[in-house]
Amino acid sequence: MTENPPPAGTPVLELRGVNKSFGPVHVLNDVDFAASAGEVTSLVGDNGAGKSTLVKCIGGIYPIDSGSYFFRGQRVSVSQPRDAAGLGIEIVYQDLALCDNLDIVQNMFLGRERRGRFGGLDEARMEKQAGETLAGLSVRTVKSLRQRVSSLSGGQRQTVAIAKAVLWNSSLVILDEPTAALGVAQTEQVLQLVRRLADRGLAVILISHNMNDVMKVSDRIVALYLGRVAADVRAKDVTVSDVVQMITTGSAPGAAAPVNGAATVEAPADASVVVAKGGAA
Amino acid sequence: MSLTKVETPAGPEPVAPAAGEKAAEPVGGPGLLDYGRDYVDRIRGGDMGALPAVLGLIALCVAFAILRSRFVSAINFANLFTQGAAVTVIAMGLVFVLLLGEIDLSAGFASGVCAAVMATLTAEHGQSWFVSVLAGIGTGVVIGLVLGFLVARVGIPSFVVTLAAFLAFQGAVLLIIGNGGNISIRDKTLVAISNKNLPPYGGWILFAVVVLGYGASQLQRSVGRRRGGLSADPLPVVAIRTGALAVLCGLAVYALNLERSRTAIVSLKGVPIVVPIILVLVVVWTNVLNRTSYGRHVYAVGGNAEAARRAGINVAAIRISCFVICSSMAAVGGIIAASRATSVDPNAGGSNTLLYAVGAAVIGGTSLFGGKGRIIDAVLGGAVVAVIDNGMGLMGYSAGVKFVVTGCVLALAASVDALSRKRAASTGRL
Numbered sequence A: 001m002t003e004n005p006p007p008a009g010t011p012v013l014e015l016r017g018v019n020k021s022f023g024p025v026h027v028l029n030d031v032d033f034a035a036s037a038g039e040v041t042s043l044v045g046d047n048g049a050g051k052s053t054l055v056k057c058i059g060g061i062y063p064i065d066s067g068s069y070f071f072r073g074q075r076v077s078v079s080q081p082r083d084a085a086g087l088g089i090e091i092v093y094q095d096l097a098l099c100d101n102l103d104i105v106q107n108m109f110l111g112r113e114r115r116g117r118f119g120g121l122d123e124a125r126m127e128k129q130a131g132e133t134l135a136g137l138s139v140r141t142v143k144s145l146r147q148r149v150s151s152l153s154g155g156q157r158q159t160v161a162i163a164k165a166v167l168w169n170s171s172l173v174i175l176d177e178p179t180a181a182l183g184v185a186q187t188e189q190v191l192q193l194v195r196r197l198a199d200r201g202l203a204v205i206l207i208s209h210n211m212n213d214v215m216k217v218s219d220r221i222v223a224l225y226l227g228r229v230a231a232d233v234r235a236k237d238v239t240v241s242d243v244v245q246m247i248t249t250g251s252a253p254g255a256a257a258p259v260n261g262a263a264t265v266e267a268p269a270d271a272s273v274v275v276a277k278g279g280a281a
Numbered sequence B: 001m002s003l004t005k006v007e008t009p010a011g012p013e014p015v016a017p018a019a020g021e022k023a024a025e026p027v028g029g030p031g032l033l034d035y036g037r038d039y040v041d042r043i044r045g046g047d048m049g050a051l052p053a054v055l056g057l058i059a060l061c062v063a064f065a066i067l068r069s070r071f072v073s074a075i076n077f078a079n080l081f082t083q084g085a086a087v088t089v090i091a092m093g094l095v096f097v098l099l100l101g102e103i104d105l106s107a108g109f110a111s112g113v114c115a116a117v118m119a120t121l122t123a124e125h126g127q128s129w130f131v132s133v134l135a136g137i138g139t140g141v142v143i144g145l146v147l148g149f150l151v152a153r154v155g156i157p158s159f160v161v162t163l164a165a166f167l168a169f170q171g172a173v174l175l176i177i178g179n180g181g182n183i184s185i186r187d188k189t190l191v192a193i194s195n196k197n198l199p200p201y202g203g204w205i206l207f208a209v210v211v212l213g214y215g216a217s218q219l220q221r222s223v224g225r226r227r228g229g230l231s232a233d234p235l236p237v238v239a240i241r242t243g244a245l246a247v248l249c250g251l252a253v254y255a256l257n258l259e260r261s262r263t264a265i266v267s268l269k270g271v272p273i274v275v276p277i278i279l280v281l282v283v284v285w286t287n288v289l290n291r292t293s294y295g296r297h298v299y300a301v302g303g304n305a306e307a308a309r310r311a312g313i314n315v316a317a318i319r320i321s322c323f324v325i326c327s328s329m330a331a332v333g334g335i336i337a338a339s340r341a342t343s344v345d346p347n348a349g350g351s352n353t354l355l356y357a358v359g360a361a362v363i364g365g366t367s368l369f370g371g372k373g374r375i376i377d378a379v380l381g382g383a384v385v386a387v388i389d390n391g392m393g394l395m396g397y398s399a400g401v402k403f404v405v406t407g408c409v410l411a412l413a414a415s416v417d418a419l420s421r422k423r424a425a426s427t428g429r430l
Helices: A051-058 A081-087 A104-108 A123-136 A154-166 A184-199 A211-217 A240-249 B019-024 B032-044 B051-067 B074-099 B107-124 B129-154 B158-177 B188-195 B200-227 B235-256 B274-291 B293-303 B305-310 B315-341 B353-364 B375-394 B399-427
Strands: A011-022 A025-036 A040-044 A066-071 A074-076 A089-092 A172-176 A203-207 A220-225 A228-234
Touching (some): A011 A051, A025 A203, A051 A089, A051 A203, A081 A089, A104 B293, A123 A154, A123 B200, A154 A184, A184 A211, A203 A211, A211 A240, B032 B235, B074 B107, B074 B293, B074 B315, B074 B353, B107 B129, B107 B158, B107 B315, B129 B315, B188 B274, B274 B315, B293 B305
Parallel strands (some): A040 A203
Antiparallel strands (some): A011 A025, A220 A228
């Protein structure tokens, strides 16, 4: 899974001791979280574990109550979405946030159009750049860049949404359930894309309920349980059932959980474990 | 659920087709045949564009020409332009509001208020035509700001806001003019807007500017894209389009330059002055919508306001600006209507004005659901409305029959809009 991670190990994003409450409800409790360049960090947990809240704190949608936020080793203050965007953090939301009535290029450059002479739009340059970005991600499934987004399949839309996030030289991309509504082949296509993002040196955070997806692309898995970090393990060290246990009981996998330790379990991707709870919700 | 990797693509789309596939697409773009096939595909998929309006216009013209030979006379042809101008201009403004998926029911009476302001200034306060027109349009801007603020910031549905404004503006016109009053316009420039014509050579200069300008912009776009290695419209298509425009405009200018005076004392010929006014507005607003990021953002807000917000677009500002454009275009429409009547009465902008304008935009192909529409739609739809109104007048039908028929045409156009949208959704085009 972790074939040549470029400058792996450098945490692009690091949160320490983050707390967040909504009134009396303590949603995040001393959460430590890090995402490194060249790695896919999966964030798993049952509904209500605090995944979305954590992501919204990272994205500046919710300000954190206490704790510290480090970006590339520098302590920063992120209190609104613009701050996060300024740092190069892009969030690809579950509901995609694409405009159906616009084409692929128009969507990718929405809000950040390139201008040409006389302040008009530089369509040719945008189309070329969009094409290059998609080609750089080895996306070959879209027929024309001038197709309206409404004519794309779910997988293609997700691809466009991800490519849009990559276009701006972002350093951290957060994907919220990117495969939730996709078929088998499309899921595979999006997962390959997720892997490619990390291989290009970006830090990727993947939120998913699907254990297959998580095991397939992750380098690290962070499990949240009732607002606390229940486990932070390397993906190759655990099996699907370990992860399910982390999610459902909040306990770190018994013997096989030395964080950053030596591999004890070989090739988890081959295990054919039936996950009943993983797909819930 | 097994963890085995899916290696072979099973879905309708290939995961990674052969690398050579991209090269299979010719660099020069699709040929003439491909272009035609694409067009047919688009229409079948529910993306009809201006086709219903153009077909409707042709059918109506043929029908009226057969029923009343007077319909094809030079004088009637010129009348169509002056009769349809005000509604067309108001419809252009409405396109902006409709693109957002909103509606402005007050545009008709807003045009009345602005015309009344202009008429009062010029007739009763002795201001020059320039100051009066500016004040009229300024009134439109203020009206748009208020409507836009109530919709975008306060959050009242545009239907309710503009329905309230509809009543209020009707009252405002009455207050400005006085019950039963009538302000007549005597300023030569203001009267000329809807009642004078360009000299015949002026018509041909206009023709040359329009055809050459259109051809040049199309050619520049096609060549520029080809040079950048992008797919472009084939040159024959560009030539055919420009040629068709040249033939149509040439015939129109020729017909408008015919003598249409019935007496030998005064000569009446040439392109009505409202024609260049409308052309300038079409070119300006089309460029704003298609070639600026502002226009792009208008479409984005109409398509998916949440996506637009997340892309960093100031959605409220876009909404307000569209209402401002709509109301100021209504002001221009009101001024054109006042010029045609050479007076402003308490019913200015009332009765069928608004319905005709909304009808024009929708008949032309602007969607009531937002996100889809063009400025030229307003012109095509305005032409359809003008032909119906004019033709039925020639047939001697009463105003009642005209209203019923226009109402039915609007309902028909809205049905075409809704059905093509349904069809587009089922074929995945929207």
